[in-house]
Amino acid sequence: MLRVISRRLVQLAVTLLALTTLVFFWLRSLPGGPVDALLGERATPQTRELLTRALGYDQPIWVQYGKFLQNVVTGNFGNSIRTGEPVTEVIGRAFPATVELAVAAIIIAIGLGVPLGYLAARHRGRVLDNATIIVTLVGISIPIFFLGYLLKDWLTQGVHVFPPSGRISTGLDNTDVTGFFVLDGLLTRELDASADALWHLVLPAVTLATIPLAIIIRITRASVLDVLDEDYIRTADAKGLRSPTIRKRHVLRNALLPVVTIIGLQTGALLAGAVLTEKVYNWGGLGTLITDSISGSRDYPVLQALILLAAVVFIVVNLVVDLSYAVIDPRVRVR
């Protein structure tokens, strides 16, 4: 097991190096740059040169790249061009917000997706099944920003069921412990803050969850149908086991394997979806940060760090997924 993990960590390092290089040159090949973005069109050549030199962009690109790599290895991601703060601080502030949102979305997607997919499979060809197929098709097809504004319009404008934006009501005095507001409220026993944060979380999480939810329902349904056809289910029937035992012990565990794979792959989609969802609900997480860093200022240091972070999250989640295979399926267990 340790060997697998260490091998994967080496793979992680190689992947990150490749990605860093790619992102570094890719960002700089885009038209425009921080200097243009900060000074605007009417800046004099003198100020432009001054700023270019101050930011170190006058040096040859491979020198810049070498410095960048050196800094990354030592954990120094530089300062944000836009605000001047250290990049780690900027990201550290936004990261918990996105994690809170993504975790809520994944909980919804798995918590609803697996049971619904299972029910659809059990009622194959009947009303519930057909309804599920149609609803999931809509769920996969509908763009996040469209659904986001739609929900926002229905549930925050006409009827004030949910707050329209933000993570917590203004004026509510919450103590920041972990940066996860719902959790903080529970830790400090400020239950009103916890409830308020949870209330703010509902719509964004539902919006972000739709696509993974639809996919998990579909995969679970297909997977359960496959397993029900397996010979070992017939053996279980031949033993005279009761249906609930067969379902819990024999069907579910085998059917979950493909679902776990999909959950890993969906993390990537979730990160992408977070950008849109956060924009719609003014969430103030990594998604908001990434859009601001591109459109406002071409904030190279922040963007580079963000993309690296996304890659690390994606790879780590997939490592966890691979390890969880071993828990579910003895055949892939390493001896």
Added chain:
Amino acid sequence: MPLLDVRDLSVVFQRKGTRPVRAVDGVSFTVEPGQTVGLVGESGCGKSVTSLAIMGLLPRRGNKVTGEVRFDETDLLKLRPQDLRDWRGRDIGMIFQDPLSSLNPVIPLGLQVAEVLERHQGRTRKAALKQARDLLDAVGIPDPDRRLDEFPHQLSGGMRQRALIAIALACKPRLLIADEPTTALDVTIQAQILTLLKELVDDSGTALVMITHDLGVVAGLCDTVNVLYAGKVVERAYRHQLFAEPRHPYTHGLLQSVPRLDVDRGERLHQIRGSVSDNIPWSEGCAFAPRCDRVIDDCIGETVPLEPTFRGGALRCTNPVPQEVPA
């Protein structure tokens, strides 16, 4: 009084938009307590479907089962599905063809044996596992204590089939149905498994329905043999009689097709010409007629009935292989 009395069992597969397929067509046979009965025939003759129908294991949709399956006077086909679960595993055990796919890949072997004891004998998990260990030992699995925690992929093919036998016999059922239990195994293991089955069945007095296409299996094991063709019983006889004097041309052909050691090398093996797809429907005569060497005009036109023979068997043929006149 027979333990199992199958009367006029038919299974019709019907899917929307396709022609219904009559996989089993009025099959009747009986099994006495402790007796071993063979169901023999080539692929697609309906032998496996018969066994699944007896156990109520056919998929719920897309098929229609008619007739009676009387087990100890109870018609299993009339039981509600949840009530039939009380009989399966307890009174009737079943062994399947492919031992690897028939065992759950993610559940330890011990639990797969123990759960049937928990279910039918109300054992606790601990007691059931202890008993499972003894069962694995009894079917000849070496080092059973270690095997309890192992998974099917860690066992050899022969051991997996032994494990399936242990599961099927765990509750000491009165009837065991074995559906081609040796087909997926190599020849030496086949012999071991058959010997094991014979011992277990003889010791426990369990009746056995042996489903096979392998006449060698029949010769070593069965008291009575039912030869199936295209969903119907075409000949039934005691084992010795069947091998000594097959009456139906199909049975005769099958026996002729078995390779023999006392025949010169290079001599062509007998084969039954044509294939199952050449059959005619039973309603238009004998389904086997297009492939039969002894076909006569009377074979086609009317349904051929299954008629008892004076030796206690039965035969469905208008022009059977003649019996040798005793000297």
